[in-house]
Amino acid sequence: MAKVLVVSGGSRGIGFATAQRFAREGYRIINLSRRPCELPGVINITADFSAADWSEALAAVLNDVFPHEGGRAEVALVHSAAVMTKGGVGGVESAQFRQCFEVNVVAAAELVKRLLPYMAQGSSVVYVGSTLGEKAVSNTAAYVVSKHALIGLMRSSCQDLAGKGIHTACVCPGFTETEMLLEHIGSDEQVMASIVSGITQQRLLRPEEIADVIYFCSNNAAVNGAVLHANLGQIER
Numbered sequence: 001m002a003k004v005l006v007v008s009g010g011s012r013g014i015g016f017a018t019a020q021r022f023a024r025e026g027y028r029i030i031n032l033s034r035r036p037c038e039l040p041g042v043i044n045i046t047a048d049f050s051a052a053d054w055s056e057a058l059a060a061v062l063n064d065v066f067p068h069e070g071g072r073a074e075v076a077l078v079h080s081a082a083v084m085t086k087g088g089v090g091g092v093e094s095a096q097f098r099q100c101f102e103v104n105v106v107a108a109a110e111l112v113k114r115l116l117p118y119m120a121q122g123s124s125v126v127y128v129g130s131t132l133g134e135k136a137v138s139n140t141a142a143y144v145v146s147k148h149a150l151i152g153l154m155r156s157s158c159q160d161l162a163g164k165g166i167h168t169a170c171v172c173p174g175f176t177e178t179e180m181l182l183e184h185i186g187s188d189e190q191v192m193a194s195i196v197s198g199i200t201q202q203r204l205l206r207p208e209e210i211a212d213v214i215y216f217c218s219n220n221a222a223v224n225g226a227v228l229h230a231n232l233g234q235i236e237r
């Protein structure tokens with residue numbers, strides 16, 4: 001049976017590394033993001049998850065793309081797209097809160113809904129969460145809440161997909177060297193030094209390391225309903 005990766009946020013960072021990893025294993029790749037995933041052979045669907053109508057474009061492509069073996073394939077669905085919204089409780093604008101939720105959580109749920117009819121037994125849904133799915137830091141309320149919610153979505157997926165042969169997990173990266181992190185901390189070397197000093201391995205993760213964990217989860221049905229932290233070990237303070 002054909003194997004298809006549907007990844008969100010494959011234009012860069014962890015999503016891009018995930019597309020590379022699955023492409024190496026022979027998967028056909030469909031990416032959804034505003035900018036394209038620049039790997040050869042990828043089917044790019046331009047989607048802005050903060051806009052209401054993005055999933056119509058997906059529906060149109062799916063019928064064409066999926067192989068004709070009953071219209072199903074072994075699908076690995078990976079929701080990596082996210083925005084990190086700054087602002088604390090009492091400060092963050094409602095519009096920003098909603099936008100963060102649309103991209104980080106609602107888009108994930110919509111992707112599952114749209115893809116389910118095409119997912120054969122052996123398919124998987126991997127949500128890319130965060131360390132901040134199970135703890136909070138200040139001034140990041142919308143993002144923290146969205147990543148907690150994503151774990152709830154993963155646990156609900158595990159329950160609701162029971163009996164379908166589809167497994168699910170939430171991979172929670174620690175500090176990973178991507179544009180999201182670099183944009184968040186800016187060029188402040190002291191902040192970077194402080195982050196690295198809080199990691200037992202004294203370095204940032206590479207996106208490829210997270211992609212390996214995502215690939216592992218996607219290909220191991222024993223990992224179902226699980227939250228996996230992949231953070232190089234964080235020093236408790």
Ligand SMILES: NC(=O)c1ccc[n+]([C@@H]2O[C@H](COP(=O)([O-])OP(=O)(O)OC[C@H]3O[C@@H](n4cnc5c(N)ncnc54)[C@H](OP(=O)(O)O)[C@@H]3O)[C@@H](O)[C@H]2O)c1
Pocket residue numbers: 008009010011012013014015032033034035036047048049050079080081082083103128129130131172173174175176177178179180181
């Ligand atoms: N980097 C870290 O340290 C870290 C730590 C913990 C968790 N994570 C999680 O890991 C995942 C990947 O993050 P990353 O570090 O790879 O971030 P990144 O480099 O900023 O990539 C984010 C991706 O999300 C897509 N995206 C953002 N807004 C979108 C929108 N409105 N519509 C559609 N796509 C959108 C972007 O694509 P376009 O801009 O092309 O639309 C991009 O491909 C996220 O879920 C993040 O929360 C990252």
